[in-house]
Amino acid sequence: MITIMIIDDNEQLQNEIGNLLTINGYSVLKPKDFDKIPKMVKDDSPDLVLLDINLASDDGFKLCTEIRSFSKVPIIFITSRNTNIDELMAITLGGDDYITKPYNTQILLARINALIKRAYPNDSNxxxxxxxxxxxxxxxxxxxxxxxxxxxxxxxxxxxxxxxxxxxxxxxxxxxxxxxxxxxxxxxxxxxxxxxxxxxxxxxxxxxxxxxxxxxxxxxxx
Structure with missing residues (x-):
């Protein structure tokens, strides 16, 4: 079963995305302690990460760099920051996709599905x-x-x-x-x-x- 970690300190949005993913057949992780994200990614081994850039206790770009130091897990940035520089930075640091808020839920699901198929082409489990x-x-x-x-x-x-x-x-x-x-x-x-x-x-x-x-x-x- 596919497990997705939602790293967003907006609890309402985190829950909304979590409900959407659960309804569509995904298992969801919703961390609350953003100071321990890299350790949680190591311990929980999600199949995909949804990552916001603006976090109260840390920066999404920094977290992406830390995760990439030990993991190739697919990362999709979901953020209200919509400049070309931000998108370029996200991809340069190891992000696999970049979606701006507000987003269309069907497009989000399609992007997640496409990325998972690319990342795990032979994993039927x-x-x-x-x-x-x-x-x-x-x-x-x-x-x-x-x-x-x-x-x-x-x-x-x-x-x-x-x-x-x-x-x-x-x-x-x-x-x-x-x-x-x-x-x-x-x-x-x-x-x-x-x-x-x-x-x-x-x-x-x-x-x-x-x-x-x-x-x-x-x-x-x-």
Whole structure:
């Protein structure tokens, strides 16, 4: 699964971008301690970095230089600074792309997707989430466990994906439905129940029991 780190000290914007990326199938890291960014990039190994230039505690250009001293991770600058000099500096210091605010979300997603394909042309594992032996392949919408596999519907895949990216946390039914609505999928309470039951059955059919647990009055947890 593709993990993207968003380095922006505007918390609202960081959350907005994070929600957009999550809805579109990415795992997201949103650091708050900007004095330790290089260490966090080393420790967390994101597949791509979105980097602002103007940071309260540091400078995006300096951070880019520090990251480039040990990593070739793709870096996209996202900034309100729109001069040719700034863009030239960003690319010269090792940035792979440069997008100015305000940006079109579809263009941002397209740029991210294009850069990831260039950077990881042969890495199919970026589209797979694995937990406790279960593999969810996002591209093929299938689950696999010990060599056994099952196909999922689009809704089933989205629901299981959301539970997996929130693994070891209780996820409420309302959260799941809101996530699906944000993905342009409309489900009511009864439809969600049916989908959860089908997902459980398919997971059991490939040999894994009690993968999705119900927390009465709270929601579900993996």
């Amino acid at each position: 970026l589209d797979i989430i694995e937990y406790n032996g279960l593999k969810l392949n996002i591209l093929s919408s299938t689950i696999e466990y010990k060599g056994n596999s099952k196909e999922l519907t689009k809704n089933e895949m989205k629901i299981l994906y959301y539970l997996l990216i929130n693994k070891e946390k209780i996820v409420s039914r309302v959260e799941i439905m809101e996530y699906l609505w944000d993905s342009s999928m409309f489900v009511n309470d009864n439809t969600l129940t049916v989908n959860i039951t089908r997902i459980r059955n398919k997971i059991e059919e490939i040999g894994l029991k009690d993968f999705i647990k119900t927390k009465r009055g709270q929601g579900y947890i993996i």
